[in-house]
Amino acid sequence: MYLSVDRDNIKKVTIKIFDFLEQNNIYHESKIGSEVRSDDIIIRVFSKKDENLIRNFIKNDKEISHCLMKQIPFCFEQDGIGYALDGNLSYNATISKYIKEYIKKCILNHQEVSLNDFYRFVEDIYNITFVDKNNIHTFKRKYIDRGDLRCYSEESLLNNYEEITKLILLAIKEDKFDFYLDLVDICNDKTRVDENIKKYVKKDEDSKDLSIKLIYFNKALLETYKKYDINQVIFAIKKAYIGDFSAFTNNNNARTILINNLKSYDVMKIIRIYSNGDIEKYVNNCLNIIQTNEISDEIENNDLIQKAIYLNKAIITTYEKYNLEQVLVAVKSAFYNNDFGYFTNTYNARDILKENLASDDVRLIIQNKANGDIEKYVNELIKSLDLSPGDSVKK
Amino acid sequence: MNRKKEMENVLKTLYKIALKIGNDFSMDTVYDYLTQGIVDDNKKGKINDLFPSFIEYFKNKKNIKVFIVLFGDIFVNLIISFQVKTQNYLIQ
Numbered sequence: 001m002y003l004s005v006d007r008d009n010i011k012k013v014t015i016k017i018f019d020f021l022e023q024n025n026i027y028h029e030s031k032i033g034s035e036v037r038s039d040d041i042i043i044r045v046f047s048k049k050d051e052n053l054i055r056n057f058i059k060n061d062k063e064i065s066h067c068l069m070k071q072i073p074f075c076f077e078q079d080g081i082g083y084a085l086d087g088n089l090s091y092n093a094t095i096s097k098y099i100k101e102y103i104k105k106c107i108l109n110h111q112e113v114s115l116n117d118f119y120r121f122v123e124d125i126y127n128i129t130f131v132d133k134n135n136i137h138t139f140k141r142k143y144i145d146r147g148d149l150r151c152y153s154e155e156s157l158l159n160n161y162e163e164i165t166k167l168i169l170l171a172i173k174e175d176k177f178d179f180y181l182d183l184v185d186i187c188n189d190k191t192r193v194d195e196n197i198k199k200y201v202k203k204d205e206d207s208k209d210l211s212i213k214l215i216y217f218n219k220a221l222l223e224t225y226k227k228y229d230i231n232q233v234i235f236a237i238k239k240a241y242i243g244d245f246s247a248f249t250n251n252n253n254a255r256t257i258l259i260n261n262l263k264s265y266d267v268m269k270i271i272r273i274y275s276n277g278d279i280e281k282y283v284n285n286c287l288n289i290i291q292t293n294e295i296s297d298e299i300e301n302n303d304l305i306q307k308a309i310y311l312n313k314a315i316i317t318t319y320e321k322y323n324l325e326q327v328l329v330a331v332k333s334a335f336y337n338n339d340f341g342y343f344t345n346t347y348n349a350r351d352i353l354k355e356n357l358a359s360d361d362v363r364l365i366i367q368n369k370a371n372g373d374i375e376k377y378v379n380e381l382i383k384s385l386d387l388s389p390g391d392s393v394k395k
Numbered sequence: 396m397n398r399k400k401e402m403e404n405v406l407k408t409l410y411k412i413a414l415k416i417g418n419d420f421s422m423d424t425v426y427d428y429l430t431q432g433i434v435d436d437n438k439k440g441k442i443n444d445l446f447p448s449f450i451e452y453f454k455n456k457k458n459i460k461v462f463i464v465l466f467g468d469i470f471v472n473l474i475i476s477f478q479v480k481t482q483n484y485l486i487q
Contacts, residue, residue, distance in 0.1 A: 004434065006434075006438040006440075007438070007440050007441075007442050007445075010442055010445065011445060011448065011449070014449060014452070015452060018452075018453070018456070022456055022457070022458075022459075029474070030474070031474050032442075032446075032449060033442070034441060034442065034443035035431070035439070035440065035441045035442055035443070036431075036434055036438055036439050036440055036441075036442060037430040037431045037434060038429070038430045038431070038433055038434065039430055040442065069434060069435070069438065070433050070434070071433075072405075072429050072430065072433060073398045073399075073401035073402045073405060073433075074402055074405070074429070077398070092426060092429055092430055093422065093426060095429070096422045096423075096425035096426040096429055097422050097425075099405075099406065099409060099425045099429075100420065100421060100422045100424070100425045102406075103406070103409055103410050103413045103420070103425075104413070104420070106410065107410075107413060107414065112410075113406045113407055113409075113410045114403065114406070115399060115402050115403040115406060118402075118406055172399075172402065175398065
């Protein structure tokens with residue numbers, strides 16, 4: 001919530017508003033700027049109920065409402081308060097970047113500016129970058145600051161940009177405050193945000209590189225688990241977060257390979273992508289995969305364990321993107337025809353299978369675990385991990 | 396003036412500014428114009444010299460954390476984080 005108050009009144013308004021926030025136990029993260037401007041007081045709240053309480057308080061307090069000055073026209077406005085949502089970015093900074101690029105383009109093309117044309121400019125950015133996801137590299141180069149990348153992941157920044165861009169388009173076209181509130185609901189839907197962030201990960205140019213790092217990481221995790229226990233694995237990952245890989249075992253050169261190929265942020269990225277940053281969940285999922293197959297005890301072949309992990313990861317990602325039916329088609333095709341084409345390539349799952357599994361590996365893995373019964377193998381895996389199917393259209 | 400007309404005016408004014416200042420036209424130019432250009436000239440001015448009195452006010456508040464953002468020795472922003480009961484919210 002942006003408030004613009006002049007120097008003569010800002011102290012009075014600040015005291016009244018922050019007293020109100022305290023009395024009503026409203027959690028907020030707020031800011032007072034260094035000079036008079038359209039956003040010299042920013043109140044960041046996290047629920048529509050709190051927003052409503054504050055807005056009604058301001059609207060009904062004549063002393064405050066009479067002090068409020070104009071808001072920037074590119075924001076939604078209600079009762080003299082400007083509204084935006086920005087996550088880890090700044091709404092005003094983002095719109096400033098778009099306006100700058102738009103005006104530079106107009107100057108270059110000797111073209112007049114207009115609001116409709118600016119709308120189309122932003123709409124093109126939205127459609128090409130965030131809907132088609134075809135121009136992410138150019139967008140990152142043009143709009144994402146290096147400073148932001150030091151604090152936040154690229155994927156979450158892209159998700160933020162997508163949300164703000166959507167809001168800018170809405171704010172240009174619509175005057176109804178309800179539209180803004182609806183968008184707040186959408187942006188606060190954590191499941192949607194998590195899914196959206198994953199979509200950017202999928203398009204990440206570094207993902208192929210990451211998939212190789214994932215192999216080294218899982219290898220070290222497995223070796224450490226075999227030598228010690230799950231607690232040691234979790235401890236080792238926590239230490240890796242701060243750049244210390246010493247708690248992993250060096251059996252089969254697992255630690256040396258790790259040190260030579262991964263940085264602490266790679267480990268964080270892997271955990272973030274595959275289990276939303278939850279280390280224990282990542283380790284449990286990874287070890288569950290092995291235990292479900294019971295191959296760690298039955299087969300002395302580390303290579304096949306690793307291959308089983310790739311297969312199971314491909315099953316999981318395909319299931320989470322599509323459904324059980326698609327998974328069964330994919331596994332049967334791999335089992336009978338050595339054709340991996342029906343698995344999703346999300347997180348390079350299919351490419352990894354093609355690169356690492358030889359003819360008959362799928363048959364060997366499923367034979368060991370489920371006597372060759374594909375449906376039993378798949379169902380037990382999905383059941384053990386408590387997964388939910390996706391809703392994408394089947395290939 | 397309706398909001399759409401105001402947006403169009405902002406774009407046209409910034410276009411003129413860009414033509415005038417050429418290569419110096421940047422995101423900061425736009426940002427400063429957007430956030431300060433609409434404030435009446437007679438109401439403009441620094442308010443960071445009021446920060447010490449704000450801090451004094453916030454000091455007595457329960458569950459409040461105040462962060463002062465400095466650029467050199469200049470107060471840039473005052474960030475106030477209200478922590479509800481025992482929940483451990485932090486902003487930076």
